[in-house]
Amino acid sequence: MCMSDSEFDVVVIGGGSTGTAVARDCAMRGFRTLLLERDDIASATVGTCAGMISSGLKYRSEPDIMKMCSTEVVHLNRIARHIIMKNPILTPFRDLSDVGSDMEYVESYSEHAEERDVPEMMFLTPEATIAIEPLxxxxxxxxxxxxxxxIDPFRLCLLQALDAKRHGAEIKTYCEVIGFETVNDVIQGVVFYNRITGTTEKIGAKIVVNAAGPWAPKIAGFSGAELELRLNKGAHIILDRRVVNVGISVKALDGRYIYLFPHENTTLLGTTALDTWEDPDSLVASFDEIEYLMRSIETYIPSIRDARIIRTMAGVRPLVADWKVPEGKVTRGYQVIDHENGLISFTGGKLVMCRHMAEAVTDIVSKKLGNDSACTTHEKPLPGNEADVDVEALSAEYGVSMHALERMRARRGTEMTKILELTKDHPEWKTTICTCEPIIEAEIRYAIREEFPQTLNDLRRRLRLGTGPCQGTFCTYKAASILSEELDLQGDDFLVDILDFRAERWKGIRPSMRGEQLAQEELAQGMYSCVGNLDQSDVDYDLKPWEEGV
Ligand SMILES: Cc1cc2nc3c(=O)[nH]c(=O)nc-3n(C[C@H](O)[C@H](O)[C@H](O)COP(=O)(O)OP(=O)(O)OC[C@H]3O[C@@H](n4cnc5c(N)ncnc54)[C@H](O)[C@@H]3O)c2cc1C
Incomplete structure (x- = not known):
């Protein structure tokens, strides 16, 4: 084991929306902060969510939570507006009996509408409805x-991590916490396996914040504490184009609400919500979930099957362990649990609340460590949101298409000028690498240099690389060669990375395939493997010591 004397005030476990928000707040309040993530930033639950920073409409039975959501929407629009989109939504009804007593949500939504700078909820005639959405x-x-x-959930997490880093925090990805060092049952340090160096390391910590989402009980268990969650599976389907003009939210076949949201250059259909005891590490969308979503939306958008399913994604909501009520009635609030042994855990919560959750836990940390700095995370902009960007002027100045730059703006805001500057010395880096998004080579190189990706999958999360209709068919190999040049990857590392990237895409595509389409795809996969010499049998995967021989 490699030992280190360095001591941190706070070690945050988990690089999702919650953990990165905590690391940012702790660093901004002056704590020596380390964030440990076993995979990449935003690689788990948050990466499978819809990205809706909602008004809390669904939780109108919890007015405090609705109010909190509304205020957090305002804060996020202040600190991260470059990665936020406003989406108009229609909830159409075909049957008046479907309306029931539900209409009280009109009032709940409209109560905080002005604060969020949106109009009050409106009723539309059938003609006006069809005019907006003819399908x-x-x-x-x-x-x-x-x-x-x-909001772009991947960018939000990354920007929170980058901002934490700018305020002095250390961010270590691919570092899996495997235990704690304790004295008299009180945590003194964190033990983790560094998957990049292949070493087990120990680091001193005054306080540890457990922001491991669905894995929080496992982390609490390392310290001898017990923590219970109500795990709730949710699946999404991604369609190959913008099917609808606006978001559509309708009652599904079982009376729950589901949604169809135009999302970037695709459409998101979701979501299911099922109590689950499956391993959160091996979740995939099931046949039943896919059919439930398709059949339900079909009753309102009859032509939905004209669009092609390009992938599915599934995640687990780490809900508060509130039992003996249907899942829809479980609080969507969060709890902060002080185990009184140096570890503080979260249960529950949502993406939209991550900043609020971070403020709550950092207040506790501040009290314990005697620091009275105020929270400023709701005021200070995240990187890229410092000013407006004139895309038209940049397009004229650097000779890159408006389309590519508008997409870049939605990821980068003001940071995009740094990327475009790179093209002055390397005009060839204006080449489009991912045509679906689109992404130019300069942005890929910038992301590799500044945003600590280790793999193609990490690049996907930073850039939406390979997430469009072609699912990486045209960009994978080009991006892989840029990555291997920048990171000096050799031989097997290079192949493993391409295989991992393809496996991740395949995991999402496979559940949606049927019959002939599946046979054709299997053939295509085989052809790519042969042409690219990607036969997995020779590749030496990097196993963790405790996995060897399994
Ligand atoms: C289908 C679905 C749709 C949703 N839609 C929305 C929505 O539209 N709006 C909204 O507000 N919320 C939504 N949510 C809820 C939201 O996604 C989650 O509440 C939130 O993302 C949880 O974030 P997190 O950081 O707590 O967890 P995670 O994103 O799971 O992060 C936890 C991190 O801990 C890491 N970790 C685990 N074990 C270890 C270890 N031993 N060492 C180091 N790191 C470790 C994991 O790798 C992971 O990255 C949705 C959830 C689902 C499943």
């Missing part, structure tokens, strides 16, 4: 119109 079933009798905000 809707012609039997619609009326609809409700409202607006919600969406």
């Amino acid at each position: 809707l079933h012609p039997d619609v009798v009326f609809s409700v119109y409202y607006e919600e905000f969406f």
